[in-house]
Amino acid sequence: MKTRFLLFAALICCIFLTQKLDAQVSSVNYRLKYNADSCRYEAYLVVNSGTATTVAQRTQFNAQYTIVVPQADSIVLDSIKSHAPYQNNSVAGSSTTPLQWAITTRLRAPAAAPGNRFYSITPNLSPASRYGTATSPTLGPGDEILLFSFKVSSISQCGSGIRIWENGVDPNSAQPGMLGSDFDNGFTLGGAAPLYNANSTQVQPPVPVLVSATTACAGGIEIDLTATTGACQTPLTYLWTSTSTNNYTSTTEDVSIVPSTLNDVGDYKVVVTDALGCKDSLTISATNKPDAGVDQTACAGSIDTIQGANPTTGTWTALGTNPAGATLGAQPAGAALVTFTNAAVGEYSFIYSTPSCSDTMKITVTAKPTVTSPVSILCIGSTTTLTPNSGGTWVSNSPSIASVNAATGLVTALAQGSATFTFTQTSTGCSSTTSAITVNPKPPVSVTGNPAVCIGSTTTLSPTTGGTWLDVFPGIATVNPSTGLVTGVSAGTGRFVFTETLTGCKSDTINVIVTPKPTITLTGPASICVFATTTFTPDSLGTWQTTNAPVATISNSGVVTGLSGGTATFIWTQTSTGCKSDTSAVITVIARPTVGLANAVRCVGATTNL
Secondary structure, three states: OHHHHHHHHHHHHHHOOOOOOOOOOOEEEEEEEEEOOOOEEEEEEEEEEOOEOOOOOOEEEEEEEEEEEEOOOOEOHHHOEEOOOEEOOOOOOOOOOEOOEEEEEEEEOOOOOOOEEEEEEEEOOOOOEEOOOOOOOOEOOOOEEEEEEEOEOOOOHHHOOOEEOOOOOOOOOOOOOOOOOOOOOEEEEOOOOOOEEEEOOOEOOOOOEEEEEEEEOOOOEEEEEEEEOOHHHOOOEEEEEEOOOOOOEEOOOOEEEOOOOHHHOEEEEEEEEOOOOOEEEEEEEEOOOOEOOOOEEEEOOOEEEEEOEOOOOOEEEEOOOOOOOEEEEEOOOOEEEEEEOOOOOEEEEEEEEOOOOEEEEEEEEEOOOOOEOOOOEEEOOOEEEOEOOOOEEEEEOOOOOEEEOOOOOEEEEOOOEEEOEEEEEOOOOOEEEOOOEEEEOOOOOEEOOOOEEEOOOEEEEEOOOOEEEEEOOOOOEEEOOOOOEEEEOOOEEEEEEEEEOOOOOEOOOEEEEEEOOOOOEEOOOOEEEOOOEEEEEOOOOEEEEEOOOOOEEEOOOOEEEEOOOEEEOEEEEEOOOOOEOOOOOOEEEEOOOOOOOOOOOOOOOOOOOO
16 A cells, blocks of 8 residues: 555656645545435545645545445445546536546455454546536535445444544554555545545444334233334334333334233333344333223313322323313322313313323313393392293392292392302203392382371472482372472372482382361351351361451351451361361351430330331
């Protein structure tokens, strides 16, 4: 190798005597990558520092790229495929024909390294070849250039024994069995100066991808494993082991122990190996199927406790496709609280899981019945009917304030306050509660005047503001709607109701007695002489009054005495009611006649004229 390298250097020096001898690229590494798509190893040149821009700087000089493979394997001799640089290619990108890389020296299992084979791969420098493409015409730091690729007859242990030679580590030419061969890596570009520095991190074949490992426990312990790898690395093999009491082992892809027992509970480890010996592993804790409990029914707006068992160390989750309206809250010892909104309806699934198994509980949620009240305010004594008025039972939360007929929903206001009403639907057991109904008291009313009035007289009701009065029997007594002033019209009992403007509530009925005028009767003559008398009845239980005292007076016993000529009438006031009679019939008092003597003195037996 050293001899070939010196001769080549001399030749290149002669050809490029007029050119600058040192290329600007000053350091390179080698790097080996496994291509899982092509099933080939790819040998790369990595530029560490410097650049190559001119034709001379881009020209390939001597190089040696040594590959080490395990003694049991070998590089397929006719598999070397060249990629770069390109023959001629003075103008970057003008040629796509690569320089030919080939195996020039092989050595199998030397005494100094009996477990390896060594392959020296070098470029054919005729014609001159140069780096650069139309899109990347120059070389610079960080550039990775694929030089050649190859296949290995068989790959084991994920290619861990396939690598680039390590200068100063692998055997030198003087060591036993090396036959004087020098396999050290070397690289020159644009001149004879050595540029090779070291090997960059190798890219090994990828390990199998463990896509998923799902557990199912419908009848026991079941593990469904999914693993993939590239086409170059198939088939996959599997090895299951377990920490269970039964020491389970298997070479199948999946685990199925049906039925299972407590002796099968434990950690299950699988090692997945591809055709190249690349491995990956996964450990799964497997237990018996837990118990989520029996399916349930619930009502919208309810809070329900769900309890898992066997074991009680599981966790609850909600199925992702559940309808909206449910919130799950964790509780200790395998329990959870499920809170349903008032709008929740449908089937909800909740999964009780241990590390490797699960069980599902379904809760069917029924919508709450729709309840309505036609009013939000009632007055004591008034009623309203809630809906629905069939198919369930109504209950009042404050029956002393407002009662409700359980079957019909008829609400009766009883006392001041507020109450709500709950309807429980018989078919579902679900309940809904109305908004609060406020019960207002009846407005208080009173007679502030005389509770009994005479026809034509008045009295006053209270209140006199804040509402409207109504006379129930206006033929007996009328009332001013605004002021509450009552006027007697005819004998009887007047009834009145006050409606409060603020609440709309009506008072209890209040009564005012209208007393008739007392009846008087002339029981004597209608004409009397002065100092004569006549009589009226009644003659007791009241007082009489004359309308013309100079003409005639009257006693409380109804005796009229004439005093002077003229007329007079009389009114009787009943003591018990204060009511006055109509004016009596007219009494005429006849004045005394006037008489005189023509001759005041006469003799006995004589006469005179009056």
